[in-house]
Amino acid sequence: MLAPSGQMAKLDLVHKKLLNEWKKDAKRNIQLIGDILKEAKEGMNDMACLNELNQDALFIIHRDVFEIDAMYALLCEDFERFNEAITVVLNFYNSYHNAVPSPNKYLMIGLDLMYLLATNRLSEFHMLLEQLEQSVQKSNPYITTPVNLEQSLMEGVYSKVVLTEGTIPSPFYSIFIRILKDTVRGDIATCIEAAFKRLSVKDAAQMLFFTKVDDVIPFAKQRKWRTVNGVYVFDDERPVEFVRGQHLIDHSEKPKARLDTERIAKQNIFYAKQLEMIV
Template sequence: MEAAHKKLLAEWNKEPKILAAVSNALKQVKSRGVVMCTKLMSCMRSNEESPNKFLMIGLNLMYFLTTNQHAQFHMLLEQIDQNIQQNNPYITTPVKLEQSLMEGVYNKVVLTEKNIPSPYYAFFIRISMDTIRDEIASCIECSFKKVSQKDAAQLLLFNNVNEIIPFAKKRSWKNSGNTYIFEQGRSGPILKEQLDTKRIAKQTIFYAKQLEMIV
């Protein structure tokens, strides 16, 4: 697993980046992830206890959730006792997060970050929020001709207007008198598959580094 992560990191650090190589390295990490998931299941079936056992399992659940690996998420979750699912904070956090995402109750995702059982969870919550905001922003662009900064900040679940400014610039929103103007029928980002590969690669690299720190 470590060798696969190092290869991914090496490909990511190359300039210019070769997306095909990054994607290939990422696939290798994902395949190792299935093996790691299997080992975690074996660990759960054993009577051995470790101080970081459920922290590691919880982080893997968060990883699967934020990278849209829902089958792996539920496969791992099914191996966990119902009592632990309901009472262990390392496990209840990803369970509740998935429920909020499925129901579209995005304000609960924001609140989740304030009640995480470990600082390591914050990274995954922010990934979820970034994804949510991108989806909401795409809807705003297609549904409104214009929207005030204040309303946009509320729709995007930001705490204040200042937080939306860099987000709006990133999406190239036209600002006129504290109001964002949109072109109707605006198309989505180009080369979505490539952009998703970059995002997931960044997530995986950071995740690997965090796991090394825990171990």
């Protein structure tokens, strides 16, 4: 039970309560965690609470609250909150760069890299990556995952994006993998609509990297694809809309490097059509 208004619980007790609930993993009470985070932040802004603790204790409490707040935002699929929270985390790390590194340091940096990749903010992605040592970039799984994903997307090897979901270093990466898969499938689907007059449901499922043929059906319905005897028929007159990551949040209005997934998808479709003609 949280402390009543006006009776702020001691910050160290709130911190312990937060850690205890967070350690429950799949059994976490998300609403309770949100409430405890709110209480912890109030305590972190209360001088009376802060004066009760030494600097080492305050450092650990702030670090844990900031990190959990970022991961909590992902559990809630609140990308705006995550963007703010992860910025606070990384600024905190930079402010205390001489302190003992957090056990979650590379997880946090990796999550930010995944977020920047999923929102197509590649300039910021590479700026953050350049701050890391080469050995970390090449060996730390939290970092190599977004690095390899970006390489796969740049090369158009979309199958690796799909396969990455089974080898992610943290469950918190899964939401970004889903976003990237949705973006890639949207790009490929747009190119299919422009390149084909007819395409079997089976071939469509394969080209869109669905493991089961049935999985392509709701996707096709969402895009209003017409099916006749197990074949998708595309009307030449239908307007083609290019939808890229429509549920993502792009907080930067500045010009930035972008993954040209439309071009790559068109290239892949072209190769597929060439193979179709050969067969």
